[in-house]
Amino acid sequence: xxxxxxxxxxxxxxxxxxxxxxxxxxxxxxxxxxxxxxxxxxxxxxxxxxxxxxxxxxxxxxxxxxxxxxxxxxxxxxxxxxxxxxxxxxxxxxxxxxxxxxxxxxxxxxxxxxxxxxxxxxxxxxxxxxxxxxxxxxxxxxxxxxxxxxxxxxxxxxxxxxxxxxxxxxxxxxxxxxxxxxxxxxxxxxxxxxxxxxxxxxxxxxxxxxxxxxxxxxxxxxxxxxxxxxxxxxxxxxxxxxxxxxxxxxxxxxxxxxxxxxxxxxxxxxxxxxxxxxxxxxxxxxxxxxxxxxxxxxxxxxxxxxxxxxxxxxxxxxxxxxxxxxxxxxxxxxxxxxxxxxxxxxxxxxxxxxxxxxxxxxxxxxxxxxxxxxxxxxxxxxxxxxxxxxxxxxxxxxxxxxxxxxxxxxxxxxxxxxxxxxxxxxxxxxxxxxxx
Amino acid sequence: xxxxxxxxxxxxxxxxxxxxxxxxxxxxxxxxxxxxxxxxxxxxxxxxxxxxxxxxxxxxxxxxxxxxxxxxxxxxxxxxxxxxxxxxxxxxxxxxxxxxxxxxxxxxxxxxxxxxxxxxxxxxxxxxxxxxxxxxxxxxxxxxxxxxxxxxxxxxxxxxxxxxxxxxxxxxxxxxxxxxxxxxxxxxxxxxxxxxxxxxxxxxxxxxxxxxxxxxxxxxxxxxxxxxxxxxxxxxxxxxxxxxxxxxxxxxxxxxxxxxxxxxxxxxxxxxxxxxxxxxxxxxxxxxxxxxxxxxxxxxxxxxxxxxxxxxxxxxxxxxxxxxxxxxxxxxxxxxxxxxxxxxxxxxxxxxxxxxxxxxxxxxxxxxxxxxxxxxxxxxxxxxxxxxxxxxxxxxxxxxxxxxxxxxxxxxxxxxxxxxxxxxxxxxxxxxxxxxxxxxxxxxxxxxxxxxxxxxxxxxxxxxxxx
Numbered sequence: 001x002x003x004x005x006x007x008x009x010x011x012x013x014x015x016x017x018x019x020x021x022x023x024x025x026x027x028x029x030x031x032x033x034x035x036x037x038x039x040x041x042x043x044x045x046x047x048x049x050x051x052x053x054x055x056x057x058x059x060x061x062x063x064x065x066x067x068x069x070x071x072x073x074x075x076x077x078x079x080x081x082x083x084x085x086x087x088x089x090x091x092x093x094x095x096x097x098x099x100x101x102x103x104x105x106x107x108x109x110x111x112x113x114x115x116x117x118x119x120x121x122x123x124x125x126x127x128x129x130x131x132x133x134x135x136x137x138x139x140x141x142x143x144x145x146x147x148x149x150x151x152x153x154x155x156x157x158x159x160x161x162x163x164x165x166x167x168x169x170x171x172x173x174x175x176x177x178x179x180x181x182x183x184x185x186x187x188x189x190x191x192x193x194x195x196x197x198x199x200x201x202x203x204x205x206x207x208x209x210x211x212x213x214x215x216x217x218x219x220x221x222x223x224x225x226x227x228x229x230x231x232x233x234x235x236x237x238x239x240x241x242x243x244x245x246x247x248x249x250x251x252x253x254x255x256x257x258x259x260x261x262x263x264x265x266x267x268x269x270x271x272x273x274x275x276x277x278x279x280x281x282x283x284x285x286x287x288x289x290x291x292x293x294x295x296x297x298x299x300x301x302x303x304x305x306x307x308x309x310x311x312x313x314x315x316x317x318x319x320x321x322x323x324x325x326x327x328x329x330x331x332x333x334x335x336x337x338x339x340x341x342x343x344x345x346x347x348x349x350x351x352x353x354x355x356x357x358x359x360x361x362x363x364x365x366x367x368x369x370x371x372x373x374x375x376x377x378x379x380x381x382x383x384x385x386x387x388x389x390x391x392x393x394x395x396x397x398x399x400x401x402x403x404x405x406x407x408x409x410x411x412x413x414x415x416x417x418x419x420x421x422x423x424x425x426x427x428x429x430x431x432x433x434x435x436x
Numbered sequence: 437x438x439x440x441x442x443x444x445x446x447x448x449x450x451x452x453x454x455x456x457x458x459x460x461x462x463x464x465x466x467x468x469x470x471x472x473x474x475x476x477x478x479x480x481x482x483x484x485x486x487x488x489x490x491x492x493x494x495x496x497x498x499x500x501x502x503x504x505x506x507x508x509x510x511x512x513x514x515x516x517x518x519x520x521x522x523x524x525x526x527x528x529x530x531x532x533x534x535x536x537x538x539x540x541x542x543x544x545x546x547x548x549x550x551x552x553x554x555x556x557x558x559x560x561x562x563x564x565x566x567x568x569x570x571x572x573x574x575x576x577x578x579x580x581x582x583x584x585x586x587x588x589x590x591x592x593x594x595x596x597x598x599x600x601x602x603x604x605x606x607x608x609x610x611x612x613x614x615x616x617x618x619x620x621x622x623x624x625x626x627x628x629x630x631x632x633x634x635x636x637x638x639x640x641x642x643x644x645x646x647x648x649x650x651x652x653x654x655x656x657x658x659x660x661x662x663x664x665x666x667x668x669x670x671x672x673x674x675x676x677x678x679x680x681x682x683x684x685x686x687x688x689x690x691x692x693x694x695x696x697x698x699x700x701x702x703x704x705x706x707x708x709x710x711x712x713x714x715x716x717x718x719x720x721x722x723x724x725x726x727x728x729x730x731x732x733x734x735x736x737x738x739x740x741x742x743x744x745x746x747x748x749x750x751x752x753x754x755x756x757x758x759x760x761x762x763x764x765x766x767x768x769x770x771x772x773x774x775x776x777x778x779x780x781x782x783x784x785x786x787x788x789x790x791x792x793x794x795x796x797x798x799x800x801x802x803x804x805x806x807x808x809x810x811x812x813x814x815x816x817x818x819x820x821x822x823x824x825x826x827x828x829x830x831x832x833x834x835x836x837x838x839x840x841x842x843x844x845x846x847x848x849x850x851x852x853x854x855x856x857x858x859x860x861x862x863x864x865x866x867x868x869x870x871x872x873x874x875x876x877x878x879x880x881x882x883x884x885x886x887x888x889x890x891x892x893x894x895x896x897x898x899x900x901x902x903x
Contacts, residue, residue, distance in 0.1 A: 008582035011592065012611035016680050027669040039734065041692070053665050067734055067759075073693065073713040075763040078700055083693040084714055124469075125462040135468060151797070153838065155469040156815040160462055162792050166731035168718045169799040177720065177729075177801050179647030181637070191638035194727050194801045196710050196720060197646060198635030201654070204690040208657040213837035215664030216484035216509045220842045222671050224482075228841035231473060235799075236818045240836040241653035244530065244540035245804040246819060250831035251535050255804045260644050265528045265541055269624060271633070271643050278643050280628040285524060309532040343618045352620045356643055359631035359694050360704040367615040373685050374695060386699025391689045392662045393610065393680035397669045 016393035018372035018400070026054025027397035031218070033117045035092070036060040036099070036108070039067040040121035040165055041200050042234040043149045044088035045207025047119055050214065051091035052390040052399035058115070058415055059092045060108070062099070063436060065408040079382055081405060084200075086385055089405035095416070096409040096436045103435045105132050107420070112137045112144060114419045116227075117214055121149040124159050134229045144227040145217045147210055154231040165234065170202035174238035175245055181258040194258060205241060206234025262319065267311040268292065270319060271356065272326040278356040279331040281322065281338075283349060284308065291349020295341050296325045331355035379404035412436060472840045475817040483510025484842035488667070491572040492516065492549075493556070493565070493589075495523045497623060497649045498606045498683055499578030500545035501656025506574065506663065507548050508835045508844040514568060514860055515546065519553030519882025522853035526889035536827055536893035538850070544832060545656070546850035552861065553854030553882040556587060560880045565589050567865050570597040574663050578606035581616045591678050601676040602666040604659050610682035621683065626651030630687035635694060637707045654690060655683035716762040717741070717771050720801060721779035728787045730775060732796035733759055740794035745778045817843075824849040826896060853890045854883030 004010070033055050037043030051057040059066075072082030098104040109132055112118055118137065120127055127133040127148075134146040151165045151173070152158040163169070171177050181195030213230045221227060248254045256264055261271040266284035283292025286306065293302040301321060305311045311318060326334060338353045340346070355361070368374055375389045382405050390399035416422040422430075430436045488511040492503040500515070500523070507513040517523050528541035552568075555561040566589060569575055575594060577584055584590035591603045605611055608621015624645055627633045632651075637644045659681040666677050688695075693714065694705045712718035717738070718731035732741040735751075735758060742751045750756055755767040762768055779787060784800040791798030800806065808831065813819040820834030827849050835844025861867045861881065875881040884890040 008585040008590070009612040009616060011585075012581070012605075012678075012680060013613075015678050016611070025669075027665045030672070049661065070759045071714040071733070072763060073697065074765060075760045076697065076701070077760070082714070083696050083700070086696050087693055125465040128465045129462065133465070135465075151799075152812065153816055155466065155473045155838075156812045158812040159469065160466055162795050163788075163799070164731075164734070164737060164795070164797045166712075166715060166718060166733070166797045168712050168715070168720065168729045168731045169797040172720060172727075172729035172801045173799045175802050175804060175807055176646065176648050176650070177727075178803050181644060181647075182641065187641055191641045191709065193710065193722065194720065195637055195644065196729075197632065197650070198637075198705075198707055199632065199691045199694070201650065201690060204692075205654060205657070208654065208661060209836045212505065212657055212661040212664065213839060215661055215668065216842065217839060218668055219488075219664060219671075220482070220484040222668075224841075226841065228839055229469075229472060230840070231469075231838040232836070233818075236813075236816070237657075237836045239807065239813075239818060240833050241648055241650065242804070242833065243648050244544055246808050247540050247543055247830070247832050248530055249804040249808045250829075251540070252533075254530070256530065256647070258647060261642065263645070264530045265532065265539075269622070271624075271628075271645065273642070280622075280624045282622055282624070285527060307532070308527070312532050339618065342620070350620055352622055352625060354621075354625040354628040356628045356633055357631050358634040358704055358706065359691065359698060361634075362629060362631045362688065363695070363698060365615075365629075367609065367613045368685070368688070371610055371613045371682075371685070373688055376699070384699070386695050388689045388691065388695050391658060391681065391685040394662065394666065394677055395679075396675055396677040397666065 015395040016398065018389065018393060018398055021398040021400040025397055028053040028055040031055035031117065032115045033057045033119065034060055034111055034115045035119040037119050037121040037149065040149055041068065041084065041088065041167060041203035042165070042206030042210060043119050043121045044068060045204050046147070046210035046214070047092065048088045048090055049207065049211040052401065053397070057092040059089065059094045060097050061094065061408055063096045063409070063434065081382070086382060086405050087387060090387070091402045092406070093411035093415055094406040094408060095412050098435050099130065101435050103430070103433070105130050107435070108132050109137065109140060110420055113141050116143065117145045117147060119147045121165060123162060123164070124148070124150050124154045138227065142226060143221060145214060145221065145230065146227065147214060147230040147232060149206060149210065149232050149234060151233060151235055153233045153236070167200040167203040167234070168196060170206065170235040170238060171196050173235040174202060175242045176238055179245070179256045179258050182260045183258055186260060202234045202238040205238040206232060209237040262315055266308055267315040267318060268322060272319070272323045274326045274329055274331045274334060276330045279326065279334050280354045280356065281334070282352045288349040288351060291341065291347055291351040294347045295337055295351060296322070375401060377401055377404045381405065381407055381410070409436065473838050475815065478817070478843045478845050482842055484839065485510035488512070488574065489514070489572045490574045490576060491568050492576040493584070494576055494578045494606070496525050496578070497545055497652035498655045499576055500525065501653055502604060502606055502659040502663070503549070503576045504545045504547055505656055505660040508846065509842070513549040514552055515549040516552050516554050516565060516568070517853050518555060519854055520885035520890060522553065522884070522890055534888040537888045537891050538827070539889050543850050548847035549850065550856040550860050551851045551854060552857055555880050555882065556589065558878070558880045560875065560878070562587065562589050564861070564865065564880070566594065566597050569594045569601065571864055572598070572601065573667070574602045574604065576604045576606065580618065580620060581607055581611045595676065599676060600670060600674060602663055602670065602679070603676070604663050604679045604681060606655065606659050606681050606683065608683055610685065611680045623649040623651040623683065626655070626684040626687050629684050631691060631694065632687050635691065635705045635707055638709045639707050651683045651687050655681065655686045658686045711772060714763065716759065716768050717775055719772050719775070721776050723779045723787060724781065724783045726784050727801040728779065728784045728798055729801065730779065730787065730791070730796065730798045735759065737796040738762070741775070741796045744790040744794045744796070745775070750774070820846050822846055826851060826892060852884040852892045854881070857881055857883065
């Protein structure tokens with residue numbers, strides 16, 4: 001059916017195959033961004049999104065390079081650059097500018113006349129004290145959108161906090177850490193603790209919200225002609241994702257606690273040990289529970305536990321029953337059985353499963369490669385790099401990767417000449433004075 | 437427990453303030469931002485997405501959040517559900533306990549929407565949906581790939597009635613490709629197949645799920661962003677377009693250096709517990725009254741932490757002299773052990789206060805109670821209190837980023853199935869009461885089932901103040 005020329009997958013792929021991206025226009029080709037952020041992955045992800053959609057992003061680093069270039073596991077460096085930065089420098093031009101010097105701040109103010117968006121992540125009030133905050137720059141460029149990232153934001157009782165912004169503290173403040181992990185008494189005490197996500201999820205949430213806010217501000221600028229100030233805390237960005245937590249406290253004075261691989265609202269929506277690995281498995285509404293008990297051949301369980309509340313109250317025992325079934329099957333066999341039930345319509349209900357992947361497992365699956373989720377980018381400065389591509393498939397203005405990264409200051413000549421008319425001699429003089 | 441936490445919350449506030457001189461210097465700035473972003477003035481300001489209409493046909497969390505975020509910034513969102521049961525999320529509530537006949541799980545992704553019940557299996561229902569799509573700017577759906585195409589209300593059909601339409605198809609595995617065929621996805625599927633669970637938790641322990649529906653929520657903000665990017669393109673060209681967003685692919689995007697390291701070294705990433713391998717030192721430590729995260733990767737922050745620990749000499753130790761040295765696993769472990777022993781003897785508030793004083797990052801592992809009672813988050817509208825006509829006083833998380841000229845806002849809470857049928861079908865499509873009754877009799881248009889999750893609170897009255 002999917003091979004039929006009129007089939008939906010054929011049609012959808014024809015519209016959105018990312019291998020054709022470079023033949024199509026870019027949505028944000030008219031947008032220029034100055035990213036002066038410092039050691040901040042939320043800001044870097046934000047400007048990556050805009051750069052993937054075609055904005056001209058100018059990364060502005062101190063002369064020695066942004067400290068974010070050093071964030072890397074095990075001290076690994078690839079051509080002097082840490083691995084995290086190689087992922088979030090895509091499509092960006094790289095210039096240097098020393099904002100610690102009055103001359104550097106003057107140059108920044110001049111550049112700010114030429115851009116639509118400025119991104120920064122200094123301690124709140126720092127740019128303003130330097131005379132290059134939104135208060136000052138908006139006079140030079142009323143259309144400027146100014147996006148500042150910080151832990152506690154630009155206003156409110158704790159806004160003046162000196163605390164710098166990192167993913168780990170953001171994750172902890174967001175509330176997600178508190179309700180993630182194995183409960184006390186389950187396994188050794190060192191691991192039965194509130195647990196962070198392995199990746200920098202708060203930074204990515206912050207960057208995503210930042211990009212969203214910029215696009216909303218652009219939509220308003222389209223009609224009003226005016227820029228504005230956006231205050232984005234990555235901690236609050238992830239906090240917005242915490243389901244009903246605050247509402248539950250409001251309505252019942254209850255705090256959601258961590259429960260490992262179970263869920264507070266429904267069962268089963270959980271991970272089970274299989275013969276060769278682990279699998280996620282779900283069939284939590286009554287009709288879907290019927291489907292799942294059909295697949296595992298345990299009609300007795302749905303007779304004894306027909307409602308969500310019954311299943312939740314007995315979730316540990318039922319989890320054991322599911323694991324007893326799963327122990328005899330590989331994760332792939334479980335997927336095959338569930339898909340057979342679903343695709344052949346062998347009974348009611350929607351049952352959902354997935355094998356648990358380590359990253360290497362994901363890389364071994366053809367689906368992602370076919371969809372261009374991973375890309376081996378041939379970068380002129382950094383060689384071949386395996387990168388995760390922009391995740392959206394779009395029919396008219398698909399995002400894309402053009403290059404991966406640039407060395408510190410590699411675009412000084414082109415950027416300063418193009419926007420400020422500064423030639424090589426002037427740049428050399430500025431460099432020798434420590435301004436660039 | 438409540439009062440103790442409120443007290444430490446206040447201590448936290450005092451501890452994090454800068455020294456007096458810095459405060460005086462910055463007072464003017466914070467006075468200005470306080471006025472610029474004053475949450476009491478939000479409803480006196482315009483909305484960024486005013487005039488944009490979003491039509492959503494979604495269930496659970498991923499699709500609803502995509503539309504919700506657009507709605508928080510001013511778009512009009514019409515949520516179509518199949519009557520009388522509606523969205524599955526109407527039945528997802530902590531401990532399976534309903535509140536005023538509603539599931540708590542349904543509120544956080546359904547603010548300020550217009551709820552319409554239409555049976556899309558019926559021909560006349562499809563026709564109504566198409567007419568709504570013709571009057572909309574953005575359609576959001578999250579059915580299994582190809583489902584709406586089969587129902588003849590997918591992008592292929594809707595673009596014929598509205599060429600300017602931006603169509604967001606949210607899914608688990610995308611609209612095409614081997615895994616897209618008939619495979620259903622939930623948030624945790626995306627967590628599992630992306631590798632996210634595989635790099636989270638403690639080595640040697642069973643895998644855990646993220647406490648929240650992270651693949652859905654993160655997916656929602658990513659998909660909503662793409663819709664606005666498409667809107668920008670449409671402003672310039674008049675062209676609509678189709679967007680295929682897969683939540684698993686969004687989480688893959690968020691796994692920072694996982695893939696690039698694999699490409700360069702062939703090394704697979706696994707879980708390492710609560711430490712950060714790239715920003716060192718950073719870990720969540722047990723302390724006297726709970727858990728606190730500490731992060732001090734920059735040299736100056738690390739030296740600040742050493743001062744706070746009364747161990748300046750650590751800053752001169754060759755093992756810890758710069759970030760590259762601290763990142764080496766043996767050095768990292770030695771350093772984290774020293775900090776762990778130090779933190780164990782302190783309270784969360786002590787650590788937060790020292791961090792503010794010495795310029796490194798620290799924060800408690802916050803609970804819902806901490807956030808609910810936090811004056812700072814209230815002042816910022818991050819914890820947002822409002823009064824809903826049907827449900828009364830509500831407290832939820834408000835819009836995340838703060839926009840000075842077009843701030844986001846929460847207007848009203850989610851409503852029962854079909855609550856706004858008359859409002860939308862009459863205002864937008866001009867259906868007279870006789871036609872409405874006819875469609876209701878044929879069950880093409882419908883309202884809530886008589887069951888918790890779908891129906892209004894007990895004792896509700898139309899136009900009443902709600903309780």
